[in-house]
Amino acid sequence: MANPIRNLIDGNILQVDIIEDDNSIVGVIRSELNDECLIVHPLLYKPTKTRFKLFRSKFFEAMYKLKDEFGYQAIHSCTWNEKIVKLLFNGKAYSIGNHIRGVLYEYDMR
Numbered sequence: 001m002a003n004p005i006r007n008l009i010d011g012n013i014l015q016v017d018i019i020e021d022d023n024s025i026v027g028v029i030r031s032e033l034n035d036e037c038l039i040v041h042p043l044l045y046k047p048t049k050t051r052f053k054l055f056r057s058k059f060f061e062a063m064y065k066l067k068d069e070f071g072y073q074a075i076h077s078c079t080w081n082e083k084i085v086k087l088l089f090n091g092k093a094y095s096i097g098n099h100i101r102g103v104l105y106e107y108d109m110r
Contacts, residue, residue: 004062017062019055027055029062038063038072041101042084056088067109077105 004017013033019026027044040063044055063075077085077093080102085093093107 015066017058019058021051021054026051029059031062031066033066033070033072037074037076038066038070039076039078039104041078042088044084052087059088063109073108073110075107075109077107078102079105 004015006013006015008014011034013031015031015033017029017031019029025045027042030041030043032039032041040059042055042059044052066072075093076096077088078099078101079085082103085103085105089105089107093105095103096106097104
């Protein structure tokens with residue numbers, strides 16, 4: 001399967017990165033890109049320490065590619081899972097509000 005998968009919807013770019021190990025899909029990162037911000041929706045399946053390390057590594061690889069390509073300075077993460085946000089960003093992301101799909105967090109990539 002091609003990775004990442006991009007589509008243009010209502011003037012916004014929707015990108016899906018599928019994270020795989022040798023056996024299965026580890027997780028999915030859905031990114032919404034527009035003129036104002038980058039919003040990511042991380043989803044990790046069957047979390048283990050090894051799978052999380054792979055997911056985190058690939059997550060930041062994908063985010064820094066988007067930063068280089070589009071010039072974003074911050075990641076906005078939207079999820080109901082506060083624990084994954086704390087683990088992904090080492091507690092450096094902070095809550096900035098609520099969204100219909102979860103709590104919105106911001107992480108400065110500078």
